[in-house]
Amino acid sequence: MSADVYQIELDEPHADGTLTWRHITVVISTVRADGVTGVGWTYGAGGAADVIRDVLAPAIDGMDTMDVQGCWQAMRVGARNALVPGLVMSAISAVDIALWDLKAKTLGTPLSWLLGRVRTAVPVYGSGGFTSLGEDELGRQLGTWVHEDGMSSVKMKIGGTTDERDVRRMNLARQAIGSGAQLFVDANGAYTAKQAVRIADRAAEADVTWLEEPVSSNDLTGLAMVRNAVQADVAAGEYGTSEGYFREMCQAGAVDCLQVDVTRCGGITGFLRAAAIAGSFELEISSHTAPQLHAAVSCAVPNIRHIEWFSDHVRADEILFAGCVRPDDGFLTPQTELSGHGLAVRDATDHRVQFPTWSATSRSL
Numbered sequence: 001m002s003a004d005v006y007q008i009e010l011d012e013p014h015a016d017g018t019l020t021w022r023h024i025t026v027v028i029s030t031v032r033a034d035g036v037t038g039v040g041w042t043y044g045a046g047g048a049a050d051v052i053r054d055v056l057a058p059a060i061d062g063m064d065t066m067d068v069q070g071c072w073q074a075m076r077v078g079a080r081n082a083l084v085p086g087l088v089m090s091a092i093s094a095v096d097i098a099l100w101d102l103k104a105k106t107l108g109t110p111l112s113w114l115l116g117r118v119r120t121a122v123p124v125y126g127s128g129g130f131t132s133l134g135e136d137e138l139g140r141q142l143g144t145w146v147h148e149d150g151m152s153s154v155k156m157k158i159g160g161t162t163d164e165r166d167v168r169r170m171n172l173a174r175q176a177i178g179s180g181a182q183l184f185v186d187a188n189g190a191y192t193a194k195q196a197v198r199i200a201d202r203a204a205e206a207d208v209t210w211l212e213e214p215v216s217s218n219d220l221t222g223l224a225m226v227r228n229a230v231q232a233d234v235a236a237g238e239y240g241t242s243e244g245y246f247r248e249m250c251q252a253g254a255v256d257c258l259q260v261d262v263t264r265c266g267g268i269t270g271f272l273r274a275a276a277i278a279g280s281f282e283l284e285i286s287s288h289t290a291p292q293l294h295a296a297v298s299c300a301v302p303n304i305r306h307i308e309w310f311s312d313h314v315r316a317d318e319i320l321f322a323g324c325v326r327p328d329d330g331f332l333t334p335q336t337e338l339s340g341h342g343l344a345v346r347d348a349t350d351h352r353v354q355f356p357t358w359s360a361t362s363r364s365l
Contacts, residue, residue: 001057002030003049003094006351008316015132017159017190024316027052028345029094031102033065038102039345042094042263043290043313044087046353051091055079060095066106068099072269089241089266096267097293097341105340112334115268115300121331122298124291125184128311129156129173138169139176141311146177150329153182153306155210159190163199170206184210185232191215193222200230208232212259223254233257237274238288240265246274250281257305261288268297275301292317292324295334296341307332320348 008024015021027048028041042048059078060071075095079088104111126145129138138156145151156173158166174183185208187196196214211232215222217239227234233256240246241264249255258278262271271287278285284303287294289310298304309327318324321343325335335342 001032001052001095003052004028004030005046005049005353006320006348007046007353008319008351010312013132014130014312015160016130016157016186017188019188020132024312026316026320027091027094028320029091029098030345031065031095031098033102034106036102036105038065038098038100038105038340039343040094040097040099040101040267041293042090043316044090044263048087048091048094051079051082051088052095055082055088056091056095065099066103068096068103069269071099072096072266076266085241089270090264093263093265093267093270096269097262100268101340108339110296110334110336110339111341112296112299112336115272115297117299118302119299119304121328121333122295122304123153123306123330124151124309124327124332125153125155125182125306126151126311127155127184127186127289127308129154131157131160135169135172139172142173143176145309146181149327151181151309151327152330153184153210155184155186155212155308157188158185158199159187163195163202166199167203167206170203170208174206179207182209183207184212186212187214189213189216189219193219193225196226197229200226200232210235210257212236213238217249220249220252220254223249224252227254227256235259235286237285238264240274241270242266243270243273243277246277250278250283255283258283258285259288260285261290262293262297263290264288271297272300275303279303289313291332292321292343293341295325295332298332299334317343319351320346322346 006026013022031038060074075092104114142154145154212235214226217236235257237259260274284305286305287307323342
């Protein structure tokens with residue numbers, strides 16, 4: 001098994017309601033057994049590679065790589081004292097995805113077939129619209145997704161500046177995409193609950209149908225309050241790393257649609273568990289960012305609503321991986337020509353920043 005860290009620099013800083021970033025960090029986990037290689041990855045801190053090397057590899061050493069859920073459980077137990085939520089769960093996610101890719105390749109089947117498809121494609125929505133973009137740039141980006149790429153929904157960032165600017169940008173976005181597309185907004189927890197309600201009321205003409213993290217995702221009471229007061233669907237959950245987290249959010253009545261991120265929630269294994277929890281509350285889920293990794297697993301989920309076509313991750317993935325799929329008329333279809341998820345790591349040495357490696361033989365890790 002090995003783990004490598006890559007950084008993709010942005011042309012200019014991007015910002016949302018609470019954060020500014022200048023690059024995308026990708027930690028790639030590679031698992032090899034019986035001459036077959038599985039690849040998985042996560043986004044976030046490069047320290048996830050150290051967790052893979054120092055904590056997760058020893059936890060599943062000697063296990064059969066075909067027993068993916070057994071390996072997942074062993075990683076969760078083995079990482080207990082490293083405090084599983086956060087960075088550790090991102091590392092587990094990357095390894096779990098690699099193990100599923102390896103299993104599908106070993107069996108000679110596309111990953112979406114191995115997971116059991118309930119659909120062949122999933123709707124995507126364009127996502128970007130950063131608060132750092134000028135108004136012309138915002139309109140061009142959102143308008144292109146709708147009018148040229150055939151997407152029926154797009155999302156922009158709000159918060160972190162003035163209420164007046166947020167309302168003006170939402171109205172400009174509506175003008176750019178026209179009346180036939182849905183407008184989503186994401187505050188990244190920048191508002192108080194009452195502030196979010198006031199802004200939703202002021203922006204009524206923009207006809208926002210999705211209000212993501214109007215308050216912190218830790219404020220379940222605030223999320224529920226906003227949900228009960230606005231017309232738009234309230235969404236959150238992208239930081240979830242445990243079944244308990246997702247269950248509490250559903251039980252609190254905090255969201256209309258639960259967001260789940262395969263690179264944070266424990267990989268494909270964790271994603272399927274989170275989807276089942278949401279389904280038990282009659283809720284749909286939406287995959288958060290990482291569209292290439294969500295393509296196959298989302299097709300295996302009965303209660304999926306859509307996949308986020310997040311512009312920063314689209315760019316990073318196309319630099320680092322061969323075999324990326326692209327939306328067709330607003331839908332993303334996982335590849336079915338190759339076994340596994342179909343993505344292979346490119347020679348991207350210029351972007352690699354760490355090289356932690358270790359060896360494994362046969363099916364022992």
